[in-house]
Amino acid sequence: MTFEEIKNKIISSFGAEIILAEQAEQLQASISISAEHLQKLCTFLRDEPELYFDYLNCLSGVDYGIDKTELAVVYHLSSIPYKHQLVIKVMIPFDRTSAILPSIPSVSSIWRSADWHEREAFDMYGIQFDGHPDMRRILCPDDWEGYPLRKDYEPAELYNGLKIKFDRDTTHD
Amino acid sequence: MTNYKTDLTQLKNEEMILNMGPQHPSMHGVLRLELLTDGEIVKECTPHIGYLHRCFEKHAENLTYQQIIPFVDRMDYLTSMNNDHIFVMGVEKMMGIDQAIPKRTEYIRVLVSELNRIASHLIAIGTYGMDIGAVTPFFWCFRDREHILNLLEWASGARLLYNYIWVGGNFYDLPIGFEDRCSEFVEYFKPKMRDLDDLLTNNQIFINRTKNVGVLPLDVAVNYGCSGPMLRASGLKWDLRRVDEYSIYPELEFNVPMGEGLMGTVGDCWDRYYVRVQEVYESLHIIEQCLERLKGPLKRSADYDPRSNMPKKIIPKAQEFYIRGESPKGELGYFFVTDGKTERPIRCKARSGSFSNLSVLPEITKGAMIADIVAILGSIDIVLGEVDR
Numbered sequence: 307m308t309f310e311e312i313k314n315k316i317i318s319s320f321g322a323e324i325i326l327a328e329q330a331e332q333l334q335a336s337i338s339i340s341a342e343h344l345q346k347l348c349t350f351l352r353d354e355p356e357l358y359f360d361y362l363n364c365l366s367g368v369d370y371g372i373d374k375t376e377l378a379v380v381y382h383l384s385s386i387p388y389k390h391q392l393v394i395k396v397m398i399p400f401d402r403t404s405a406i407l408p409s410i411p412s413v414s415s416i417w418r419s420a421d422w423h424e425r426e427a428f429d430m431y432g433i434q435f436d437g438h439p440d441m442r443r444i445l446c447p448d449d450w451e452g453y454p455l456r457k458d459y460e461p462a463e464l465y466n467g468l469k470i471k472f473d474r475d476t477t478h479d
Numbered sequence: 480m481t482n483y484k485t486d487l488t489q490l491k492n493e494e495m496i497l498n499m500g501p502q503h504p505s506m507h508g509v510l511r512l513e514l515l516t517d518g519e520i521v522k523e524c525t526p527h528i529g530y531l532h533r534c535f536e537k538h539a540e541n542l543t544y545q546q547i548i549p550f551v552d553r554m555d556y557l558t559s560m561n562n563d564h565i566f567v568m569g570v571e572k573m574m575g576i577d578q579a580i581p582k583r584t585e586y587i588r589v590l591v592s593e594l595n596r597i598a599s600h601l602i603a604i605g606t607y608g609m610d611i612g613a614v615t616p617f618f619w620c621f622r623d624r625e626h627i628l629n630l631l632e633w634a635s636g637a638r639l640l641y642n643y644i645w646v647g648g649n650f651y652d653l654p655i656g657f658e659d660r661c662s663e664f665v666e667y668f669k670p671k672m673r674d675l676d677d678l679l680t681n682n683q684i685f686i687n688r689t690k691n692v693g694v695l696p697l698d699v700a701v702n703y704g705c706s707g708p709m710l711r712a713s714g715l716k717w718d719l720r721r722v723d724e725y726s727i728y729p730e731l732e733f734n735v736p737m738g739e740g741l742m743g744t745v746g747d748c749w750d751r752y753y754v755r756v757q758e759v760y761e762s763l764h765i766i767e768q769c770l771e772r773l774k775g776p777l778k779r780s781a782d783y784d785p786r787s788n789m790p791k792k793i794i795p796k797a798q799e800f801y802i803r804g805e806s807p808k809g810e811l812g813y814f815f816v817t818d819g820k821t822e823r824p825i826r827c828k829a830r831s832g833s834f835s836n837l838s839v840l841p842e843i844t845k846g847a848m849i850a851d852i853v854a855i856l857g858s859i860d861i862v863l864g865e866v867d868r
Binding site: 332361362364366368380386417418422443444446447454455 | 528532537540573699702703704798803834868
């Protein structure tokens with residue numbers, strides 16, 4: 307199925323308003339949806355016999371820049387029997403100054419492969435995945451401070467008494 | 480530590496928490512498993528990863544694409560060529576120069592990638608035998624792998640971390656005489672591989688240790704995002720070299736082996752082992768075809784420049800792009816976000832095969848014996864450098 311056909315299939319089931327934006331002119335077309343529709347759309351995509359997206363390739367958190375007030379989670383889906391692919395993007399509004407973590411529903415009950423990927427996104431971006439069975443850091447130590455891949459991340463001076471903050475090396479620019 | 484999922488005071492009398500790793504030879508690096516055991520039976524297994532986390536993604540955001548390649552090498556340090564190839568393919572697609580790459584360059588890339596795939600599978604097979612208690616295959620594998628590493632060192636200058644495949648070309652053309660030496664190696668290696676096959680594959684002790692152990696059903700494998708030999712051993716012909724038909728793979732002839740449950744159940748440890756053995760033969764077949772073309776229609780000429788199509792500045796248009804390819808461990812994918820202004824990606828996420836393959840471990844170790852944990856983990860063939868990145 308092509309991207310257009312998949313999109314029409316989604317629209318015929320959920321209505322056109324579910325797709326907030328689409329990036330069809332790019333090399334890989336993607337659709338943006340809001341977080342509230344995520345779980346029912348993903349369940350539909352997996353269970354609908356003509357779409358059958360049974361494989362979640364990759365789930366990534368993205369921070370588009372220090373001046374942006376939202377984070378994104380990008381889902382790369384593919385279907386093993388039909389060999390078609392789909393990219394779903396969900397923007398999550400968030401306030402960089404606030405200590406409250408942005409949150410989004412978890413899809414780990416739909417694709418178990420999301421389990422560790424969501425933990426990684428939580429670890430690196432501080433995105434809370436509601437409904438995840440075991441939401442804790444995965445790559446960084448449990449007592450690490452901050453979310454390293456956010457664009458405004460500043461490491462702490464010390465970690466367990468070790469100096470970890472060094473002056474930024476600008477020789478690459 | 481608050482890491483423990485189970486509250487120790489809630490343990491029943493017969494239960495015990497057992498810690499495996501991170502410093503244990505059978506953990507293939509620095510993986511720590513927390514086992515909840517009842518005698519010899521494992522009730523629950525919780526992997527703890529991150530001991531080899533080197534912030535690849537953070538580094539990548541501060542480097543140009545060409546500078547990222549050496550970092551990519553160090554993700555799965557046993558299969559650097561494959562890592563490079565897929566990464567470079569993604570950048571070339573974003574730049575729109577993927578069709579302009581000369582055929583000889585592409586054939587060289589596939590040749591070295593397949594050599595590297597054999598080297599990686601030899602480690603998988605050798606160390607797997609060692610995990611189970613067979614020491615001889617380990618030495619044989621390392622002896623033959625050394626020949627491959629010598630060849631790749633001759634081509635690239637480095638033994639393991641090659642930085643050989645570059646955006647738009649290769650570091651150098653193959654050294655003079657490489658093709659002949661490579662053919663010699665293939666001729667030398669084929670009988671050696673059959674010896675290895677005879678020694679391990681039909682060994683009754685090895686079969687008894689691996690058949691019906693750690694059975695991974697296909698639906699679970701797909702749901703957990705398993706890929707590569709792990710997914711194929713569960714009985715699915717799913718090889719991205721065939722599915723996506725990237726690079727020059729459509730021009731090459733090879734089979735996609737899959738698990739058939741010859742010794743026990745489909746998707747057990749023996750199947751995963753045997754898929755790798757068969758893949759070595761398929762890779763040898765690919766190498767022969769590459770060599771034939773590199774010596775024949777695509778042979779070296781004075782006007783061939785492996786760097787002729789390298790862009791001066793690599794600044795892809797603003798876009799988001801996910802590239803995937805078949806590395807020996809499974810599906811290796813890179814997710815790029817670019818802004819079209821700088822030479823550096825805004826985001827470069829690596830999705831590694833080992834990461835998703837390892838995440839299925841708690842599922843397939845439920846109810847296994849402690850000794851089988853080693854057998855199951857070895858059959859997944861993880862490289863912690865790729866899990867933790």
